[in-house]
Amino acid sequence: MRIGVSLLNLRIGEMGGFETYVRKVVDYLPGCAEPDEVVFIVNRDNRTFVPTEYNIHELGWSQRRTSLRRTIEALFPFVPNALTGVFRELELDVIFYPHQAMFPISVSAPSVVTVADIQHFYYPRYFSLADRLFRRLAYRRAVYACDRIMAISEFTAACVVEKYAVDRDQIAVIHHGFDPKAIDRINPLPGTPNPYIYYPAA
Numbered sequence: 001m002r003i004g005v006s007l008l009n010l011r012i013g014e015m016g017g018f019e020t021y022v023r024k025v026v027d028y029l030p031g032c033a034e035p036d037e038v039v040f041i042v043n044r045d046n047r048t049f050v051p052t053e054y055n056i057h058e059l060g061w062s063q064r065r066t067s068l069r070r071t072i073e074a075l076f077p078f079v080p081n082a083l084t085g086v087f088r089e090l091e092l093d094v095i096f097y098p099h100q101a102m103f104p105i106s107v108s109a110p111s112v113v114t115v116a117d118i119q120h121f122y123y124p125r126y127f128s129l130a131d132r133l134f135r136r137l138a139y140r141r142a143v144y145a146c147d148r149i150m151a152i153s154e155f156t157a158a159c160v161v162e163k164y165a166v167d168r169d170q171i172a173v174i175h176h177g178f179d180p181k182a183i184d185r186i187n188p189l190p191g192t193p194n195p196y197i198y199y200p201a202a
Contacts, residue, residue: 001036004092004109005029008059008066008083009099010046018116022098024177026050039090057090059083070103074138081106097146101138105145113146115139118159140164150174 010022026049030038040050045063050056061069073081083104087095097103097113120127120135127135143149143164149171151157157171188196 001093002091003029003033003036003038004041004057004087004090004095005038006041006095006097006103007046007049008041008043008103009070009097009101010042010049011063011067012046012049015099018099021114021116021176022049025096025098026054030054039092041087041090059086066103070101070138071134073103073105074101074134074141077105077141084108097142100142101134102142102145103138105141110147111145112148112150113142114150114152115143115156115160116152117156118163121159121163148172152176 005025007022007026010019012019026040037055039055039057041057041059042050043059043061043063043066045066047056047058059066069081069083072079081104084106087104087107087109092107092109095107095109095111097111100113100115100118102111102113118135118139120132124132143160143166147170149157149160149166151160151171151173152175154173157168157173160166160171161168186198188198
């Protein structure tokens with residue numbers, strides 16, 4: 001099987017927890033997927049995110065051009081996207097979108113999209129008008145276009161069902177991994193009383 005992983009949404013150094021999540025996908029998926037083949041689809045500016053020994057398909061676009069095309073696709077879904085043909089030529093058996101927006105959204109292979117949150121519904125004040133508009137358009141289309149949804153928690157899955165009215169059976173809950181040894185490296189500020197909450201997000 002040939003598994004495509006679209007990293008076209010990745011903006012290195014700008015995406016906090018998503019970048020950490022994708023780093024682990026890149027680190028572990030090729031080994032976990034053997035003997036299947038994993039193809040990481042990148043653009044010119046995030047190409048260095050994936051080690052050279054991995055199977056990479058580099059799109060010759062800059063990050064700026066990629067972001068512009070993502071926005072155009074979200075706002076004008078009926079405008080043809082040249083990437084649809086590029087993805088078809090890769091002859092992928094399944095495409096994994098680790099970030100909740102699919103780009104491109106029209107693909108011939110079955111697709112899986114990760115949904116970490118839909119917090120723009122609950123905390124719109126933390127997002128600009130442009131961000132809210134993009135999330136509402138792009139995330140909604142991804143949820144309806146993909147074949148399967150990977151939610152990071154039962155709570156996220158319930159939110160997706162509530163806000164998008166998708167079938168709960170379409171959603172698989174896969175929690176983030178955790179290395180228990182990492183707890184030994186957590187050092188709260190001197191004088192921090194117990195118990196305390198550790199919030200491992202960027």
